[in-house]
Amino acid sequence: MDSPASETPVTPEKIGAGASAEDARAIAExxxxxxxxxxxxxxxxxxxxxxxxxxxxxxxxxxxxxxxGEAFMARLTEYCRTMSGRTIERDAKIPDEYLRGLAELGVFGMKIPQEYGGLGLSLVYYGRALALLGSVHPSLGALLSAHQSIGVPEPVKVFGTPQQKRTYLPRCAAGAVTAFLLTEPDVGSDPARMGSTAVPSADGESYVLDGVKLWTTNGVIAELVVVMAVVPRHIDSAGAVHKGGITAFVVEMDSPGITVENRNTFMGLRGIENGVTRFHKVRVPAANRLGREGQGLKIALTTLNTGRLSLPALCVATGRWSLKIAREWSNARTQWGRPVGKHEAVGKKIAFI
Incomplete structure (x- = not known):
């Protein structure tokens, strides 16, 4: 039996600041x-x-x-030893030479199929690589996770046309940084309030994108982004009626009308390129649309599943590194004639970790 929400038609008219709780549930369902x-x-x-x-x-x-996978991890381990987490923490920025080195190793294409220039690694090695990079500095893991888990590579790989895959995946694998733009200043987990719009042109060859996106991880330095916007109900040149709805687009960040208004700063993830991006009358070719009109939220939720796997990998890296520091320090610091780790109180704490 269908839920009541699934019986409610979802139309663009029900998306925006005036969306009700019932509208929001219907869109999510x-x-x-x-x-x-x-x-x-x-x-x-x-x-x-x-x-x-x-x-x-x-x-x-x-x-x-x-x-x-093992050969790649060996190369990545050697390169990670040349990077300094302290440098990233001090400057609140990942040095450009680090990004170039990672691109040369193929890190930006870990999950992209080999036929498109990627490494075609399994999720196991992808997770291991993120954990290793996160042990240098978590901002590295955040950048690469946002790029490959929710940025352009994943939605294009799963939902893109053959032409879109040939166009974008090799660029992503070569090191073009990408981002995923869904959240807005008044829109978080409730996409029914989305205010960004993509209005189709009269000839159907393009869309005009307007709106503001917030918490755009990688958006400050991205070359390509996936943007979610609402396409209004419209009639095409052939007289066919289109319901529109939340739709996904691949957008070139050097397109006229795009402004990165702010680079956000954080106490924790220093070095993350997270900001506020504004789109003002940005023309996006219809060929850049991912999937059908109205399929954007489904694309977002599907690709986010991969992102949810990268977060625990990074947390494992943080936990392992913290334990390493605690064990080394407890053996180096001596009090009352022995390393502090040999005293019961500290030893119990380390055992608990």
Whole structure:
């Protein structure tokens, strides 16, 4: 039986500052996955179903994938030793030479298929690489995660046309930094209040994009971005009616009418290129639209799943590094005739970590 929200038609007229709670739920429900071709083990746990067959036996990786992954991790480990997290922390910026070095290693194309110039690594090695980079400085992991997990590579790889894949994926793999622009000053987890618009031209060849996006991780230095905007209900030149809705577009950041208004600063992730971006009458070719009109939120939620896997990888890196520092210091600092780690109170703390 369908939920009440799914019975409510979702139209662009119900998106914006005046959207009701019912409108917001309807938009969120319409973006949900309807055919679960890949069942979730964690979801089953919440529903009281323990399907061990989904996680055991652990899938064996292909020997070629392992060989390529291990070789890449060895190269990346050596390069990470040349970077300084203290430099990033001090300057609140990732040096350009670090980004160039990572691009030469292929780090910007870790998950992009080899046929498009990427490394084609599995999620296991992608997660391991992020953990390693995060141990140098978390801003490195944040930049590369935002680029590959939610930026241009993932939505284009999953939802892009063959031409879009040939156009954008090689650039992304070569080091073109990308970003994902969904949030607005008054729009967070409630996309029904989205104010950015993409109005189709009369000939249907382009859209005119207007709006402001906030918390644009990588947006300050990005070359390409994925932008979510509302396409209004419209009639094309052939007389066909289009419902419009929240739609995804790949946008070149050097397009006329784009302004990065602010680079946000943070106490924690110093070095992250996060800002406020304004679009004023930015013309975007129709060929840059990802998927159908109104499919943007579904594209966003689907690609965000990959981003959710990168966050715990970075947290693992932080935890392991913190434990390393604690163990080394507890063995170096001596009090009352022995290293402090040999005293019961400190030893228990380290054991707990």
């Amino acid at each position: 319409a973006a949900r996955e309807t055919e679960w071709t890949r069942p979730s083990f964690a979801k089953g746990l919440y529903l009281g179903s323990f399907d061990l067959g989904l996680i055991h036996p652990w899938p064996a990786a292909k020997p070629d994938d392992v060989e390529r």
